[in-house]
Amino acid sequence: MAQLKFILKNDWWKLLAILLVYYIVIAGMLIKVPRIAIVHESVRNQFFHVSMWFSMMILLTTSLIYSIKYLGKSKLKFDLIAEEFAYMGIVLGILGLTTGSIWARFTWGAWWVNDPKLNGAAIAMLVYLAYVILRNSIEDPVQRARIGAVYNIFAWSTLLPLLYILPRLTDSLHPGSGGNPGFNIYDLDNNLRLVFYPSIIGWTLLSVWIIQLRVRLGNIKTKIEEID
Amino acid sequence: MKKLILMFFSSLIPLILNAQQTTENTIDMADAMRASGKIYVVVAVLCVILTGIIIYLIKLDRKILRIEREVNTKIKK
Numbered sequence: 001m002a003q004l005k006f007i008l009k010n011d012w013w014k015l016l017a018i019l020l021v022y023y024i025v026i027a028g029m030l031i032k033v034p035r036i037a038i039v040h041e042s043v044r045n046q047f048f049h050v051s052m053w054f055s056m057m058i059l060l061t062t063s064l065i066y067s068i069k070y071l072g073k074s075k076l077k078f079d080l081i082a083e084e085f086a087y088m089g090i091v092l093g094i095l096g097l098t099t100g101s102i103w104a105r106f107t108w109g110a111w112w113v114n115d116p117k118l119n120g121a122a123i124a125m126l127v128y129l130a131y132v133i134l135r136n137s138i139e140d141p142v143q144r145a146r147i148g149a150v151y152n153i154f155a156w157s158t159l160l161p162l163l164y165i166l167p168r169l170t171d172s173l174h175p176g177s178g179g180n181p182g183f184n185i186y187d188l189d190n191n192l193r194l195v196f197y198p199s200i201i202g203w204t205l206l207s208v209w210i211i212q213l214r215v216r217l218g219n220i221k222t223k224i225e226e227i228d
Numbered sequence: 229m230k231k232l233i234l235m236f237f238s239s240l241i242p243l244i245l246n247a248q249q250t251t252e253n254t255i256d257m258a259d260a261m262r263a264s265g266k267i268y269v270v271v272a273v274l275c276v277i278l279t280g281i282i283i284y285l286i287k288l289d290r291k292i293l294r295i296e297r298e299v300n301t302k303i304k305k
Contacts (some may be wrong), residue, residue: 018282025274168255213294216292223299
């Protein structure tokens with residue numbers, strides 16, 4: 001009983017994550033979706049592929065906030081949180097790229113097309129992979145945290161033009177690109193919205209759960225180092 | 229925990245019933261698959277995989293919690 005209270009008080013958001021993820025999978029497969037030519041049944045990918053990118057954006061922005069916090073307060077625990085948020089964001093980004101590639105093969109006809117949004121996303125992922133390499137190449141934790149935080153700000157600033165500004169300046173196969181932001185036709189469908197918005201929250205919460213586990217492991221590690 | 233999951237699944241029943249309705253249109257959708265019930269096979273498989281991953285996460289969470297408590301008691305000593 002006391003354990004249940006503990007869970008409801010501290011970990012309610014993990015229960016919410018579980019419920020939402022089940023909802024995404026079940027409702028995402030069974031709900032009625034609009035009939036769109038070429039896309040057909042694969043419009044359901046919006047609950048998985050598109051929400052990967054939305055969740056990635058939320059995670060990477062949180063990482064940026066913690067990097068700025070670190071630069072202000074110089075506490076290594078902020079750096080740890082920023083690091084883990086960025087890593088999970090990269091994981092979601094890579095998942096977004098691969099799922100997008102599969103979707104592109106069967107709707108646009110090729111695994112990779114020269115779409116500005118695709119190339120932009122690939123470059124953005126490379127910029128963030130450089131963040132991982134940069135961090136791993138510095139031994140001193142304080143120096144690693146400082147340089148990592150500054151680089152994180154730079155990486156996030158390249159993300160916005162690569163994903164949201166440059167694709168809109170030219171024509172893109174992605175809906176909403178080519179000078180017309182938003183989801184236009186999709187956004188009109190309430191059934192899609194019914195699963196799409198919860199799916200962003202669900203995948204984000206599940207990622208935050210994994211991030212929390214890694215942050216706690218990092219904290220245990222520093223505590224053990226202090227004991228020694 | 230189990231009750232919560234059961235409650236959640238039972239709340240989804242109306243949604244499943246709704247999904248069985250078919251409409252006439254020229255664009256091909258997996259209507260036949262859904263009418264004959266085969267889509268539920270996919271949903272069941274997805275749910276099993278998801279359940280596995282979530283149980284794994286919960287176990288990992290509790291393991292880390294135990295280690296956290298151990299380290300904290302060591303620090304107090």
